[in-house]
Amino acid sequence: MSVTSFAPETEARLALARRVADAVLFEGCPLHPHRATAGRSRLRRPFGVLVPPAWDAVDEEYDFQYTECLMEPGTDACLAVELRFLRARRRTVQRARPDGEFETVPELAFPDEMLVPLDEGTEEHVEALLTVAELAGGDGIAIPFGCPASEESEAVLDGDGRVAGRLIHRHEEISGVLRLSARRLEGPFRLMRLTAVVENTSGWTPAEERPADRDAALPHCLVATHLLMGLSAGSFLSMTDPPEWAKGAAASCRNLHTWPVLAGERGRADVVLSSPVILEDYPVPAPEGPGAPPVVHTPEADAIRGPAGSAPPEWRDPVTATEATPVSDRIVVEGRSVGVGSRVRLKPGMRRTDAQDLFLRGRTARVEAVLNDVDDTVYLAVTVEDDPGADIRRVQGTFLYFRPDEVTPLEDDA
Structure with missing residues (x-):
């Protein structure tokens, strides 16, 4: 129009x-x-x-x-x-x-x-x-x-x-x-x-x-x-x-x-x-x-990513990197072991600038991978549990990315 x-x-x-x-x-x-x-x-x-x-x-x-x-x-x-x-x-x-x-x-x-x-x-x-x-x-x-x-x-x-x-x-x-x-x-x-x-x-x-x-x-x-x-x-x-x-x-x-x-x-x-x-x-x-x-x-920042970090950080080469293996790696968050399949509650931090994060705060998600970027920063790749397109995201690899201090584990994993 x-x-x-x-x-x-x-x-x-x-x-x-x-x-x-x-x-x-x-x-x-x-x-x-x-x-x-x-x-x-x-x-x-x-x-x-x-x-x-x-x-x-x-x-x-x-x-x-x-x-x-x-x-x-x-x-x-x-x-x-x-x-x-x-x-x-x-x-x-x-x-x-x-x-x-x-x-x-x-x-x-x-x-x-x-x-x-x-x-x-x-x-x-x-x-x-x-x-x-x-x-x-x-x-x-x-x-x-x-x-x-x-x-x-x-x-x-x-x-x-x-x-x-x-x-x-x-x-x-x-x-x-x-x-x-x-x-x-x-x-x-x-x-x-x-x-x-x-x-x-x-x-x-x-x-x-x-x-x-x-x-x-x-x-x-x-x-x-x-x-x-x-x-x-x-x-x-x-x-x-x-x-x-x-x-x-x-x-x-x-x-x-x-x-x-x-x-x-x-x-x-x-x-x-x-x-x-x-x-x-x-x-x-x-x-x-x-x-x-x-x-x-922008000149001041590497990238404005949205929504909620949907574009992944630059990951290490999974063939040569030793710091992170997306399928098998686990980390400890708030005293609990978190890895692929873990359920977490999202709590986006103040470092994020995207208004999209308002919609994600408090929602539950499932961890799809634990990853390290080139600066050795650990990220959790997740899909939101009530997202009807979660299966499609897994196929396309279009996950959301959060740092460990931006999630709360919901349960201990075996």
């Missing part, structure tokens, strides 16, 4: 920043091929989630993001804004019955694959091109947006070409609003505070017959929500390292559930990425290897 289309020169200026934004958008969604000839974006436990207003079961999730940053716009400057998020598409698996009807099942097994219900992430975006003068007038600009409900059916064939079942892909209706405004600040400089608010206004309400649960709310959420903003003339100021004369103004800006950083070509300051994942200025995307999700690298 689009409010307007950007001009070619605007697209070119946002292109590099959009590559970084893609890492933010899709890092939690590795490709999950449900058939040999097709692929879908598997939605992991997401981050940057804006829930519908009726969902108030937890304090860590909100129905809005609030961004403020500083800019010095040029004469007659325009602001290009792109709101991007994922929308959950729920996949239901059904088996064909002899009478020609279909029944919903928890899985559909074939010799070379197993189909299971899951949530897939599909990209949505809202674009706006406005003058700074428009934003500075009155209460600013409000841009409503919406996505209608939809449903698609896909036949699943067995090895003989007969219909063995079908996949039902369902989108629920969602709606929201993007609010933009700008205000001139006092002082000798042409400094303005830009405010951008994203709200989920979806009318979903919990079912009366059972308590509200996150699984029911997710199809009505905006997932991995972030903003790209570019000036046609002028520049933004770094919110991480503002110039001395602007530090007071930067400190007065409010940023809730998101953080704006300079993005795009290093040395320029005309594009900002407001991300739910904590980044430094001028992050750049970098692949972690074939089939791995993108990560965001």
Whole structure:
């Protein structure tokens, strides 16, 4: 969905920043091929989630993001804004019955694959091109947006070409609003505070017959929500390292559930990425290897990994290394022996910067391997116990990684 289309020169200026934004958008969604000839974006436990207003079961999730940053716009400057998020598409698996009807099942097994219900992430975006003068007038600009409900059916064939079942892909209706405004600040400089608010206004309400649960709310959420903003003339100021004369103004800006950083070509300051994942200025995307999700690298840190360290650290060569053998190694955690098959409770530490960790804290997981990285740091590779895609993760090797002090053993192992 689009409010307007950007001009070619605007697209070119946002292109590099959009590559970084893609890492933010899709890092939690590795490709999950449900058939040999097709692929879908598997939605992991997401981050940057804006829930519908009726969902108030937890304090860590909100129905809005609030961004403020500083800019010095040029004469007659325009602001290009792109709101991007994922929308959950729920996949239901059904088996064909002899009478020609279909029944919903928890899985559909074939010799070379197993189909299971899951949530897939599909990209949505809202674009706006406005003058700074428009934003500075009155209460600013409000841009409503919406996505209608939809449903698609896909036949699943067995090895003989007969219909063995079908996949039902369902989108629920969602709606929201993007609010933009700008205000001139006092002082000798042409400094303005830009405010951008994203709200989920979806009318979903919990079912009366059972308590509200996150699984029911997710199809009505905006997932991995972030903003790209570019000036046609002028520049933004770094919110991480503002110039001395602007530090007071930067400190007065409010940023809730998101953080704006300079993005795009290093040395320029005309594009900002407001991300739910904590980044430094001028992050750049970098692949972690074939089939791995993108990560965001910054000059100050080796990598911003997400969600919850889903991209593995650089491991020692298992053929030559003697410090760690993933299948057989065990370590002692809180006086208990922990190894492959052990059950643990996750307690992500303060060293982590990913909002995704809020969803993992307190959940139970099973250890899949004990590993050492090149710095001799020990990690536990785990799968979350109530993750319906745990079997797929084991095959693909897309585990979550935690240090020993970030887990609590649940039982002694023989």
